Structures are given as C-alpha cells and as structure tokens.
Amino acid sequence: MRWAMTRASSPLPRGAVIGMVGGGQLGRMTSMAAARLGYRTHILSDNPDDPAMDVAWRHTRLSSAEDAAAIAAFAAAVDVITFETENLPLPLLALLEAQPHCRPSAAVVRLCGDRAEEKRFLQAIGVPTAPWAPVATAEEIEAFRRQAGGRAIVKTCRSGYDGKGQMRVADATAAARAAEALAGKALIAEAVLDFTCEVSVVLARDVAGRIAAFDVTHNLHREGILRESRVPAPIAPEVAARALAAARRVAEGLDYVGIMALEMFVMPDGAVLANEIAPRPHNSGHWTMDACAASQFEQHVRAICGLPLADPTRHADAVMENLIGPEGAARWEELLAKPRCVPHWYGKAEARPGRKLGHATTLAPFGTGGHGPRGGSML
Ligand SMILES: Nc1ncnc2c1ncn2[C@@H]1O[C@H](COP(=O)(O)OP(=O)(O)OP(=O)(O)O)[C@@H](O)[C@H]1O
Ligand SMILES: [Mg+2]
Incomplete structure (x- = not known):
C-alpha cells in the first residue's frame, strides 16, 4: 500500500491507484470514471487483453487462483482493492481476505458469491426471499418441488450468471435430470415465483x-x-x-x-x-x-x-x-x-x-x- 489508509475516512489523493479484481466491462467503465476523478486503475485478471485494458493503467496477470505472488505484487502496488465480479475462486478470495485494503471486503464478496450463504444472510437480517432450501439429490429436489407447489428452479450456489447454472424443474423426471446435470456442485432449489x-x-x-x-x-x-x-x-x-x-x-x-x-x-x-x-x-x-x-x-x-x-x-x-x-x-x-x-x-x-x-x-x-x-x- 503506497498511502496507508490510516484514517478510514481520509480520501485517497488524486493520482492514487485503484486495484480492480477482474477486467470485464464493469472494470472498464469503472476505470473510465476513475480516470475522470484523477485516479488510475490496475487490473488483476488472467487476460492482459481484457476489455478494461483499453482504458486502465496497469495489469497484473493471474496465472491461477492460487497465484499468491501475483496477488501480493498487485496488492502492494495499489492503494485500494475493489471488485467487478463476485464469481471468483475461493482460493483467490482467501488470499485477498488477508489484504486489509479491500472495499468492499473480500469476505463480503465471498458471501455474495454463494447463493446459500447470501440467502441465510438475507434471512438473518429480515429481508424476505423466495422459499428455498439447500439440495443435493434428485429425491431432495423432487421433495422441494412438490412442497413448493410443483415448480422449482435449481441453481448452483457458486459461479452462476446470466441464468447459467440454473435448471427449471416441473416434474420428477426433470428433478432427476437436474440432479444429474449439476452433480458435484453445491445447489439450492427455489420456488418459482409468479412475480409482477x-x-x-x-x-x-x-x-x-x-x-x-x-x-x-x-x-x-x-x-x-x-x-x-x-x-x-x-x-x-x-x-x-x-x-x-x-x-x-x-x-x-x-x-x-x-x-x-x-x-x-x-x-x-x-x-x-x-x-x-x-x-x-x-x-x-x-x-x-x-x-x-x-x-x-x-x-x-x-x-x-x-x-x-x-x-x-x-x-x-x-x-x-x-x-x-x-x-x-x-x-x-x-x-x-x-x-x-x-x-x-x-x-x-x-x-x-x-x-x-x-x-x-x-x-x-x-x-x-x-x-x-x-x-x-x-x-
Ligand atoms: N425463484 C424464481 N422465480 C421466478 N423467476 C426466477 C427465479 N429465480 C430466478 N428467476 C429468473 O431468472 C433470472 C436470473 O436469475 P438469477 O438472478 O438468480 O441468476 P443469475 O444467473 O445470477 O443472473 P444474473 O447474474 O444475470 O443476475 C431472474 O432475474 C429471473 O428473471
Ligand atoms: Mg440475477
């Protein structure tokens, strides 16, 4: 860290460097906003040609989720670390959790990247969600589906986006198919909501x-x-x-x-x-x-x-x-x-x-x- 964040609320000076985990379009548009306010961005990702690199200042290449050397070098070169995705491997998040200058914290990003953890948190703070349950087998999916009024959505706990890692289930055959297709992954089932x-x-x-x-x-x-x-x-x-x-x-x-x-x-x-x-x-x-x-x-x-x-x-x-x-x-x-x-x-x-x-x-x-x-x- 080049400017220690000694007081939580003291602003980073212009010229400071924002470290961004991920180099997609969200990192690109954040980099453009950062530049206008006088900050530079440094991207951590596995691809130096990511969309953010058209407009960002520096890049550190991550060769794997366990590339501790790259993460340490990146963390030392930036003044604050932030994220453009929560779909990150757990070993990478664990290494970032050791870095004190993450905003939001890496633990928060990890929670939001896991549907079961996220739903438990929402329940704990009194924010209602669709009825849901952790499921692992075809029998559990089928039991949930029946109890949920005949239709359910099975979702992987981690790494889902744009509807990927999800299967709708409306009968016992579909329940078995979902269990097979998503085997080996932590799963939840949710009731299908007829929302407005x-x-x-x-x-x-x-x-x-x-x-x-x-x-x-x-x-x-x-x-x-x-x-x-x-x-x-x-x-x-x-x-x-x-x-x-x-x-x-x-x-x-x-x-x-x-x-x-x-x-x-x-x-x-x-x-x-x-x-x-x-x-x-x-x-x-x-x-x-x-x-x-x-x-x-x-x-x-x-x-x-x-x-x-x-x-x-x-x-x-x-x-x-x-x-x-x-x-x-x-x-x-x-x-x-x-x-x-x-x-x-x-x-x-x-x-x-x-x-x-x-x-x-x-x-x-x-x-x-x-x-x-x-x-x-x-x-
Ligand atoms: N329980 C549900 N009942 C009805 N529709 C649902 C339910 N869950 C998800 N959907 C539909 O599927 C869409 C994608 O679901 P969800 O947000 O869980 O997945 P995602 O892959 O994380 O999507 P994204 O990352 O793009 O937001 C929702 O915006 C909604 O339209
Ligand atoms: Mg969504």
Missing part, C-alpha cells in the same frame, strides 16, 4: 456509512439474461420504499463500502422479495451513466476512495438495452443514429452468442415516462 415485475436498487455506501441510492429500476429478462432496464419503474411509491429499505438493510448488514445492487421480485400483493446481491456495479445501473450527473461507476470510485458521494438524482427518464451476441452487435449503426440514444461498446474480442457486447441508453425528459417522477435519494 423485477426491480433492483443500486446504491453506494461510503466509509462513514452514508448511503446514496439511485431510483428503483425495472428489469426485463429473457432466457435468464437482462435485456432491458427502465426508470422510472412501474411500481407504487410504497413498493419503491420497500425496495429501497431492503437494499439499505443489506448494505448496513454487510457494513458495505462501495456500490452494490439488490435484485428483487415484486409480488402481486406488493411484497418485495430479494433475489440476489451484487457486490459491484450492476448492469441494471448502467442508465445512471447518461441519466444522472454521477454514474454508478463514479459513485463506486467516490465511495472506495473516501470522497463524498454524489447526489444520485436523475435528470432524465431512461431505457437501457443490452446488446447481446451477434444480433446485438448488428444494431450498432441503428443505435448510433437514434435520437437521444447513448451507445456504449465494451471492446470484447469475440461476439459470441449470449455475450453482453455493449448497451445503449435512450433518454426522455424527466417525468415523461409515467409512474410519477421520484429521482434518487440520500437514505
């Missing part, structure tokens, strides 16, 4: 515990992948308040520092059930880049570097669309020409199907999207 909509709250918490939350976002998924995020969300003010309160409780319960997201399901009776916690910038917060004075990436940099959080108010209504796979890439020219549309490209080497290659946010004047303007809040 999916929402998320993206918020930042600083080292002094202050919280700034962006507006509740409405998220539309297809095939387990986020396709579109919209603000304002089509929910009643009391539902929005419930979502914000749940996200705040999570941030406080984790003593969180940085940006985080809570994904939630809104039920027909207005109840809000937590789905998962993302200990990092989140796809559903990308609209903040164009509809707020300070984006989720800037807010993250501010929080982890000890700067004051920015006002999270939005100045526009927004629809963010993900550009996924070759079909998404094919829309680039059209989006470049679209009025009030801000396209973002991630610079990935290959346009594989199902891969997020970029996104585009279309803006409308604040308050024209219906459902009553709200605008972000300091909690």
Whole structure:
C-alpha cells in the first residue's frame, strides 16, 4: 500500500491507484470514471487483453487462483482493492481476505458469491426471499418441488450468471435430470415465483456509512439474461420504499463500502422479495451513466476512495438495452443514429452468442415516462 489508509475516512489523493479484481466491462467503465476523478486503475485478471485494458493503467496477470505472488505484487502496488465480479475462486478470495485494503471486503464478496450463504444472510437480517432450501439429490429436489407447489428452479450456489447454472424443474423426471446435470456442485432449489415485475436498487455506501441510492429500476429478462432496464419503474411509491429499505438493510448488514445492487421480485400483493446481491456495479445501473450527473461507476470510485458521494438524482427518464451476441452487435449503426440514444461498446474480442457486447441508453425528459417522477435519494 503506497498511502496507508490510516484514517478510514481520509480520501485517497488524486493520482492514487485503484486495484480492480477482474477486467470485464464493469472494470472498464469503472476505470473510465476513475480516470475522470484523477485516479488510475490496475487490473488483476488472467487476460492482459481484457476489455478494461483499453482504458486502465496497469495489469497484473493471474496465472491461477492460487497465484499468491501475483496477488501480493498487485496488492502492494495499489492503494485500494475493489471488485467487478463476485464469481471468483475461493482460493483467490482467501488470499485477498488477508489484504486489509479491500472495499468492499473480500469476505463480503465471498458471501455474495454463494447463493446459500447470501440467502441465510438475507434471512438473518429480515429481508424476505423466495422459499428455498439447500439440495443435493434428485429425491431432495423432487421433495422441494412438490412442497413448493410443483415448480422449482435449481441453481448452483457458486459461479452462476446470466441464468447459467440454473435448471427449471416441473416434474420428477426433470428433478432427476437436474440432479444429474449439476452433480458435484453445491445447489439450492427455489420456488418459482409468479412475480409482477423485477426491480433492483443500486446504491453506494461510503466509509462513514452514508448511503446514496439511485431510483428503483425495472428489469426485463429473457432466457435468464437482462435485456432491458427502465426508470422510472412501474411500481407504487410504497413498493419503491420497500425496495429501497431492503437494499439499505443489506448494505448496513454487510457494513458495505462501495456500490452494490439488490435484485428483487415484486409480488402481486406488493411484497418485495430479494433475489440476489451484487457486490459491484450492476448492469441494471448502467442508465445512471447518461441519466444522472454521477454514474454508478463514479459513485463506486467516490465511495472506495473516501470522497463524498454524489447526489444520485436523475435528470432524465431512461431505457437501457443490452446488446447481446451477434444480433446485438448488428444494431450498432441503428443505435448510433437514434435520437437521444447513448451507445456504449465494451471492446470484447469475440461476439459470441449470449455475450453482453455493449448497451445503449435512450433518454426522455424527466417525468415523461409515467409512474410519477421520484429521482434518487440520500437514505
Ligand atoms: N425463484 C424464481 N422465480 C421466478 N423467476 C426466477 C427465479 N429465480 C430466478 N428467476 C429468473 O431468472 C433470472 C436470473 O436469475 P438469477 O438472478 O438468480 O441468476 P443469475 O444467473 O445470477 O443472473 P444474473 O447474474 O444475470 O443476475 C431472474 O432475474 C429471473 O428473471
Ligand atoms: Mg440475477
């Protein structure tokens, strides 16, 4: 550590180096926000050509999750360590847990990377979730499915994203198939919810515990992948308040520092059930880049570097669309020409199907999207 973080709240000086574990699009967009505030970013990943390296300052190559020498060199070269993914191998997280300058802490990232641990934590702090249980065998999956009203989703505890590592189960044959396909992995089963909509709250918490939350976002998924995020969300003010309160409780319960997201399901009776916690910038917060004075990436940099959080108010209504796979890439020219549309490209080497290659946010004047303007809040 080049500048010891002697006082928890003393800001890192301009020129300080943010160490980022992971080099994907979230690391890339955080690096761009960091540069604008005068910080440099140093990426730890297994690939020196990761998307973040178009805009980051330095790279340390991780040859394996147990590459203690690389992790030690990286940790010594940066002033604060942060993350762009929670899908990290346990040995890597264990090595990072020994580093005192992680924001959020590596233990928090580990918890959020394990669906069972995450759900136990949510239960412990009184944030409701879908009914769930740890499962290991076809019999356990089948018993859960019957008890859950006939339909369940089996999910791997670790390493799932964009709907990967999940199987829906609606009869005993499917239960057996899921147990076989996912054998050897720690699993949970969840009841399938007939929700009204999916929402998320993206918020930042600083080292002094202050919280700034962006507006509740409405998220539309297809095939387990986020396709579109919209603000304002089509929910009643009391539902929005419930979502914000749940996200705040999570941030406080984790003593969180940085940006985080809570994904939630809104039920027909207005109840809000937590789905998962993302200990990092989140796809559903990308609209903040164009509809707020300070984006989720800037807010993250501010929080982890000890700067004051920015006002999270939005100045526009927004629809963010993900550009996924070759079909998404094919829309680039059209989006470049679209009025009030801000396209973002991630610079990935290959346009594989199902891969997020970029996104585009279309803006409308604040308050024209219906459902009553709200605008972000300091909690
Ligand atoms: N219990 C459930 N009931 C109904 N739909 C669900 C349930 N769990 C997940 N889904 C659907 O599948 C999507 C992906 O699930 P989840 O968030 O658990 O997976 P993921 O792979 O971590 O996704 P991501 O990392 O992209 O958020 C959800 O956003 C939702 O649309
Ligand atoms: Mg999810």
